[in-house]
Amino acid sequence: MTDTTSNTPHRHIPDRLDNPVKSAIxxxxxxxxxxxxxxxxxxxxxxxxxxxxxxxxxxxxNFTEKAVIALAMALLIIxxxxxxxxxxxxxxxxxxxxxxxxxxxxxxxxxxIGVGVGLLCGAFNGFxxxxxxxxxxxxxxxxxSLFRGLSYAILGDQAYGGYPGDFSWFGQGYVWWVVSFEFxxxxxxxxxxxxxxxxxxxxxxxxxxGNNALAAxxxxxxxxxxxxxxxxxxxxxxxxxxxxxxxxxxxxxPSIAQGWELEVITMVVLGGVNILGGAGSILGxxxxxxxxxxxxxxxxxxxxxxxxxxxxxGSLLIVVIALPILNRLWRERxx
Amino acid sequence: xIRFLKQRxxxxxxxxxxxVALVTTRSAGFGTPRNLIAVFNDTAVLAMLACGQLLVILxxxxxxxxxxxxxxxxxxxxxxxxxxxxxxxxxxxxxxVVVGGLLGAFNxxxxxxxxxPPIVVTLGTLTIYRGAVFLVSGGTWVNAxxxxxxxxxxxxxxxxxxxxxSWIAIVVIALFVLLMAxxxLGRSFYAAGINPxxxxxxxxxxxxxxxxxxxxxxxxxxxxxxLWVSRYVIASxxxxxxxxxxxxxxxxxxxVSIAGGIGTVGGAVLGALxxxxxxxxxxxxxxxxxxxxxxxxxxxxxAVIFNARGERKRGRIILKSAEAx
Numbered sequence: 332m333t334d335t336t337s338n339t340p341h342r343h344i345p346d347r348l349d350n351p352v353k354s355a356i357x358x359x360x361x362x363x364x365x366x367x368x369x370x371x372x373x374x375x376x377x378x379x380x381x382x383x384x385x386x387x388x389x390x391x392x393n394f395t396e397k398a399v400i401a402l403a404m405a406l407l408i409i410x411x412x413x414x415x416x417x418x419x420x421x422x423x424x425x426x427x428x429x430x431x432x433x434x435x436x437x438x439x440x441x442x443x444i445g446v447g448v449g450l451l452c453g454a455f456n457g458f459x460x461x462x463x464x465x466x467x468x469x470x471x472x473x474x475x476s477l478f479r480g481l482s483y484a485i486l487g488d489q490a491y492g493g494y495p496g497d498f499s500w501f502g503q504g505y506v507w508w509v510v511s512f513e514f515x516x517x518x519x520x521x522x523x524x525x526x527x528x529x530x531x532x533x534x535x536x537x538x539x540x541g542n543n544a545l546a547a548x549x550x551x552x553x554x555x556x557x558x559x560x561x562x563x564x565x566x567x568x569x570x571x572x573x574x575x576x577x578x579x580x581x582x583x584x585p586s587i588a589q590g591w592e593l594e595v596i597t598m599v600v601l602g603g604v605n606i607l608g609g610a611g612s613i614l615g616x617x618x619x620x621x622x623x624x625x626x627x628x629x630x631x632x633x634x635x636x637x638x639x640x641x642x643x644x645g646s647l648l649i650v651v652i653a654l655p656i657l658n659r660l661w662r663e664r665x666x
Numbered sequence: 667x668i669r670f671l672k673q674r675x676x677x678x679x680x681x682x683x684x685x686v687a688l689v690t691t692r693s694a695g696f697g698t699p700r701n702l703i704a705v706f707n708d709t710a711v712l713a714m715l716a717c718g719q720l721l722v723i724l725x726x727x728x729x730x731x732x733x734x735x736x737x738x739x740x741x742x743x744x745x746x747x748x749x750x751x752x753x754x755x756x757x758x759x760x761x762x763v764v765v766g767g768l769l770g771a772f773n774x775x776x777x778x779x780x781x782x783p784p785i786v787v788t789l790g791t792l793t794i795y796r797g798a799v800f801l802v803s804g805g806t807w808v809n810a811x812x813x814x815x816x817x818x819x820x821x822x823x824x825x826x827x828x829x830x831x832s833w834i835a836i837v838v839i840a841l842f843v844l845l846m847a848x849x850x851l852g853r854s855f856y857a858a859g860i861n862p863x864x865x866x867x868x869x870x871x872x873x874x875x876x877x878x879x880x881x882x883x884x885x886x887x888x889x890x891x892x893l894w895v896s897r898y899v900i901a902s903x904x905x906x907x908x909x910x911x912x913x914x915x916x917x918x919x920x921x922v923s924i925a926g927g928i929g930t931v932g933g934a935v936l937g938a939l940x941x942x943x944x945x946x947x948x949x950x951x952x953x954x955x956x957x958x959x960x961x962x963x964x965x966x967x968x969a970v971i972f973n974a975r976g977e978r979k980r981g982r983i984i985l986k987s988a989e990a991x
Contacts, residue, residue, distance in 0.1 A: 413785075465970050468728065468785060469914070469924040473966030478910050479962025489958045545814040593789050606783050636805070638903065642797030649776065656780045 348522035358530055359603035363618040372623060374629035381489040381632060384390075388509035392579065394624030395596075396572040396618070397591055402524040403568040404618045407561045408599055409528075411541045413563065414456060415471040417569045419478035419508040422537040424448040424573035426482035429491025429583040438498045445574035446567065452478055457559040463581015475604070476591070483585040491583040504577025513575050537561070541608030583607030590641070597648040606652065622645075672731070678936040689947045696950055703828060708909070710835035711890045711897075716907070716934040717842040717914040717924055718886035721877050721879040725872070726926030727777060727784035729880060732887040733909035734795035735769045737901075739891030744901035745860030748812035755816050763885050766788040769795060769840045770884015774877035784876075790911070799903045808875055808901040819949030831893055838886065842931045855879060855900040860927030908959075915962050918940055919969040 362400040374381045381387075401419050407414055425625035428445040436444070451475070458468045504512045540554050548554045577583055602619035604611030625646070630640050690697030715732055722729040739762045746753060746761075769791070776787045792888035821831040828836075857865040858875040865872055895901045911969065920937030922929030944965075945958055 385691060459967065459971075463971055463974065465974050466924050469918060469970050470915055470967065472911060473918075473963050474960055475961030475963070476915070476966060478955070480963045484954065484960050488955060590793070593793060593833045596789065600786065606786055632850075636800070638797050638800040638805075641793045642801070645790040645793030645797065649782070649787060649794075652782050652786060653776070653780050656782065658782075 335557055338480055348504050348616045360612065360615050360618060363602070363615060364535060367618060367622045367625060368612060370625045371631065374625060374632070376634040381629070384509045386632075388511060388514075389394065389503075390624055390628040391511060391514040391517075393628050394620050395511075395517040396576050396579075397595050397598060398518055398574070398620035398624075400565065400568050400574050400591075400595045401602070401616050401620055403561070403565040404595050405599045405602065405604050405611055405613065406524070406528060406537055406605060407565050408604050409541045409608055410537045410561055412460060412467040412470065412558055412559055412561070413596070414453075414467065414565045415592050415596075416452070416475040417565060417572075417595055417630045418588045419475040420449050420452040420566055420569040420586040421483075421573040421576060422476040422482040422585055423452060423590065424570045425444060425486060425577040425583040425587050426485050426491065426585065429494075429538075429575070432491060432494055437494050441494070442497055442501065442574050445577065446526060446570040449573060450563060451569015451571065453563045454559075456566065457562030461555040461559045477559055479585065485562060486583070491650045494578065494581055499578050500576065502575050502581075511566060513579075516571075516575075521613060524533065528613055533557070538609060541605075543612070568595065579651060593648075594623070597644055599649050602618055668723065671795065675930065675932045675936055678920065678933070678940060682936065684900055685940075685947060686945055689950055689966065693950045696947065698868070703832070705942055705946045706939070707829050707832045708946060709938050710831050711893055712909070712912060712916060712942060713935045713938040714835050714838045714886050715890055715913045716920070717931055717939045718841060718883035718935040719913045719917050719929060720842075720920075720922055721853075721855050722784070722876075722883045723914075724855040724929055725876045725923050725928055726859050726862070727772060727876055727879065727882055728788065728914065728924070729770070729786065729790040729883050730885060730910045730914075731769070731773060731795055732790040732890075732913060733906045734792045734799070734890040735884055735887040736909070737799050737903070737907075738795045738802070739766045739888040739900045740895035741891075741903075742907060742972050743804050743892045744808035744813060744895045745803065747814055747817045748808050751817075759821055759889065759892050762888040764888070766888015766891060767885040767933050770887065771877070771881045774880030777880065778873040778877040780832040781873075784880075795904070796907075799905075803901070803904065808895075810899040811894075813899060818896055822891055825887055826929055831897060834889075834893065835923040838894045839890070839931065839935055845919055846931055851875075851878065858926075883913075895947075910943060912941060912962060915966045915969075918966050918973065921969075921971055921973060924970070937969075 351573075404414060404417065424445045425449050428441050431441055431444050456467075456471055456474055457463050459474070460467045465538045470546065501512060506512050506515045528537065536547065536557055539550070540550055540557060544554050573588075576588060580587070598619045599611075599616055600606055601622065602611065602616035604616065625641050630643070686702070693785055695701055703977055715736075719732065742765060743758045743762050756923075773784070773787050773791055776782050777784050781850060782910050821829065821834075825833060846855070854865070854870045854875050857868065857870055858872045862872045865875075876989045894906060898905075909924055916937035917929065918924065918931030918937070919940055920929065920935070922934060922937075944961060945955075948955055948957060948961075
């Protein structure tokens with residue numbers, strides 16, 4: 332994220348603009364839709380249990396919590412920053428929620444604590460990055476260790492449980508038929524984030540910052556304030572994910588959500604967001620989340636262990652970034 | 667004199683000495699040479715890995731895959747040893763360095779030839795290598811009963827009061843000092859990090875330099891793979907999980923700038939020793955070892971704040987607030 336000086340990409344100035352229909356057909360999002368449909372069909376053939384409304388409903392639980400964070404992370408990465416501490420924020424928020432249960436706090440209080448802790452953690456990251464002007468990669472590596480470390484310090488080898496019955500609704504409840512609360516929340520959040528990024532001034536400014544923060548600053552964009560807000564948003568969404576995950580599992584250990592930061596970032600990058608900032612779309616991230624949900628659920632139905640799936644996700648991350656670059660190199664060589 | 671005292675290495679050494687002295691007042695046994703040797707031996711692997719990571723960070727990259735690399739090479743070495751105890755341990759060690767180097771080179775190629783940001787590459791290979799440990803081992807352990815005596819004893823053999831593990835670490839650190847101070851390759855890591863454009867004009871291939879840094883970091887991780895498995899007599903999927911963050915922490919605490927181009931071998935090693943002393947002191951002063959992770963997190967953040975203060979560019983400022991962006 333810091334290394335943009337050494338290799339300025341070649342800029343091609345086209346003599347005519349692309350046809351909008353043609354560019355929509357050849358867009359990254361179209362490719363994602365095709366891949367998603369292909370995996371869906373493959374799943375349907377691979378397992379007889381897949382095409383069932385309850386199976387499909389279970390599938391959504393697989394990715395919604397991560398996808399909710401990915402929405403905010405996409406904005407943060409487009410602005411040229413990154414947050415590696417999101418999974419650790421889940422651990423800390425979940426631990427403090429569990430602690431509140433032991434004090435007899437009722438459900439609305441628990442939700443407020445989970446979400447509030449997430450927001451505070453995000454604000455702390457934002458302060459370190461924008462207030463003290465530190466690089467976000469190393470700051471969030473530090474806070475990742477700090478937040479999860481605090482939750483280890485509080486819990487040790489113990490676990491919190493005994494969450495009230497109505498609290499579990501946030502992770503296990505259904506709004507209507509097989510449509511879960513988690514999924515409804517994800518869809519609503521996606522619409523809000525889509526509107527924010529693609530239809531407001533705020534969204535345009537995020538792109539401006541990601542493409543050239545200095546130019547944005549000179550154009551009157553409050554770069555630091557917007558980055559701070561984005562860190563807070565990422566923390567807030569991590570707090571919400573913590574509430575949903577805790578409610579779904581019904582218990583908290585310090586190792587909760589271990590390694591999720593990787594999956595969240597993979598979702599964002601797979602969704603076509605440029606890891607160096609400045610480009611990306613919410614639609615792409617939503618599609619990428621669906622694809623990752625389909626893949627992991629499909630592999631799960633085929634009894635593939637979790638750690639083998641993680642190989643798949645790691646490879647996916649590298650391949651997805653490498654393919655467009657290889658394609659460009661290949662075209663340049665041909666010219 | 668004041669400039670000498672203000673150097674990061676001198677300050678760190680003083681801080682470490684103060685911590686040791688304070689802990690010794692609480693528990694007399696802590697400051698004895700015997701215990702300090704044990705602490706150093708405990709930190710040896712971390713210090714070596716920090717040297718490898720130093721090269722990578724100097725070139726404006728980061729290698730998060732080293733702990734997974736360590737686990738994978740360690741598992742391969744342990745499985746070969748369990749299956750064929752006749753293979754000399756020396757051959758296994760060389761094999762570990764080669765395998766580790768190849769895993770590091772894979773990161774390096776992706777960064778060099780495809781220009782993928784290092785953090786993305788190594789986040790990806792971190793999970794791939796860790797998953798590969800599971801594939802290679804089938805999820806089982808290799809432990810003391812399966813390993814040959816020589817495989818286990820090599821790191822424990824005591825020579826001049828120091829265990830072999832410490833000697834190996836000292837030799838590796840010495841080689842790194844020589845590399846950084848006395849070879850043009852060592853200087854090119856600094857050049858490629860502090861100003862890649864200028865380095866290119868000076869005839870340094872920045873991408874290739876990064877590739878070499880990743881390969882060397884992988885080779886150290888591979889060596890550490892054998893050392894770890896031999897010292898703790900266990901090879902499993904979960905070996906050294908999260909160690910990569912400790913290594914980055916050691917570098918940052920040692921004054922290595924995450925923006926590249928600034929840092930010394932001495933700093934990285936002292937950063938590792940700082941963490942080692944803290945980790946060993948916690949149980950002695952009656953603090954739960956579960957605090958380790960939070961403390962190293964706080965240490966990283968504090969160190970980054972310190973580093974940033976020292977590195978702030980003193981250039982001409984046209985628009986004050988724009989400098990921040």
